[in-house]
Amino acid sequence: MKFRIDIRRKEGLADPEGMTTHKALHNLGYTEVTAAHFGRTIYLEIEGTDAAAAAAEVETMCRQLLANPVIEDFEIGVVG
Amino acid sequence: MKVAVVVFPGTNCEYDVVHALGLIGMDAELVFHQETKLSGFDAVVLPGGFAHGDYLRTGAIARFPPVMGPVTAMAAAGAPVIGICNGFQVLCEAGLLPGALVANRDLSFICKPVHLRVESARSALTAAVAPGAVLRIPLNSYEGNYVATAETVGALEANGQVLLRYCDGSGAVSESANPNGSMGNIAGICNGAGNVAGLMPHPERAVEAVLGSTDGISLLQSIPMFAALVANPR
Numbered sequence: 121m122k123f124r125i126d127i128r129r130k131e132g133l134a135d136p137e138g139m140t141t142h143k144a145l146h147n148l149g150y151t152e153v154t155a156a157h158f159g160r161t162i163y164l165e166i167e168g169t170d171a172a173a174a175a176a177e178v179e180t181m182c183r184q185l186l187a188n189p190v191i192e193d194f195e196i197g198v199v200g
Numbered sequence: 201m202k203v204a205v206v207v208f209p210g211t212n213c214e215y216d217v218v219h220a221l222g223l224i225g226m227d228a229e230l231v232f233h234q235e236t237k238l239s240g241f242d243a244v245v246l247p248g249g250f251a252h253g254d255y256l257r258t259g260a261i262a263r264f265p266p267v268m269g270p271v272t273a274m275a276a277a278g279a280p281v282i283g284i285c286n287g288f289q290v291l292c293e294a295g296l297l298p299g300a301l302v303a304n305r306d307l308s309f310i311c312k313p314v315h316l317r318v319e320s321a322r323s324a325l326t327a328a329v330a331p332g333a334v335l336r337i338p339l340n341s342y343e344g345n346y347v348a349t350a351e352t353v354g355a356l357e358a359n360g361q362v363l364l365r366y367c368d369g370s371g372a373v374s375e376s377a378n379p380n381g382s383m384g385n386i387a388g389i390c391n392g393a394g395n396v397a398g399l400m401p402h403p404e405r406a407v408e409a410v411l412g413s414t415d416g417i418s419l420l421q422s423i424p425m426f427a428a429l430v431a432n433p434r
Binding site: 134136190 | 349
């Protein structure tokens with residue numbers, strides 16, 4: 121099984137990369153862009169056949185290590 | 201007082217810290233991250249560097265190795281635990297200090313001396329310094345931008361847990377004196393008890409005239425002074 125985890129900065133917290141990219145797009149004339157947010161994607165390959173159990177475990181991994189709940193939100197998806 | 205200076209793979213300021221602590225008469229010893237015990241040590245310093253390559257997030261992986269068990273236990277027991285730069289990031293990731301450090305506002309690696317105003321002397325990092333004092337200490341980081349929820353920052357301010365703020369040479373705190381975008385110009389904080397403290401600038405790089413500043417000495421001297429104050433309250 122393959123899982124995709126999208127990790128993003130929590131809304132309202134500073135995202136310097138997003139702000140700089142947003143500004144650069146504006147400078148290129150794309151003034152309709154109202155915000156840019158950066159994130160990270162992690163793909164995990166996991167042994168086993170119980171998708172629900174694996175998804176629950178991936179969520180635990182996110183809370184324990186992969187995301188920092190102080191500054192980040194995460195979303196888990198199944199690939200393929 | 202014997203101080204454990206913890207070394208993770210990628211730590212690179214450990215010898216500077218041992219040297220600086222030695223200058224003020226402290227017995228400092230390197231301890232590898234695989235150690236499971238810290239017996240005989242009275243305090244801990246997590247030095248700067250790039251523990252575990254800063255992979256995933258700065259400090260994210262360094263909070264798990266065996267040595268962090270006894271570090272956490274010493275923190276809970278009231279012993280001084282100080283995180284410098286990457287060590288501060290590790291303490292935040294480990295939940296020993298609130299908040300997090302993210303990329304600098306201008307996305308540049310900052311390597312220069314900065315001015316810091318001492319806000320509170322109630323910690324193992326500031327016990328030997330008078331509030332209001334202005335120190336000049338090198339900053340050396342890409343992810344030094346302190347962020348936390350508004351509630352967390354409010355609680356830190358209300359409880360006197362903000363120890364150091366970026367300021368100008370006269371001690372004035374302003375946006376233009378904020379090198380990295382940190383909320384409230386925060387450069388260093390402590391936990392509720394004051395024994396766990398972290399800061400982004402490097403006091404160990406300001407301990408001899410040849411380094412351009414000796415202002416880091418008083419911060420390092422705060423470690424034994426705080427321990428003595430806890431042992432024998434005034």
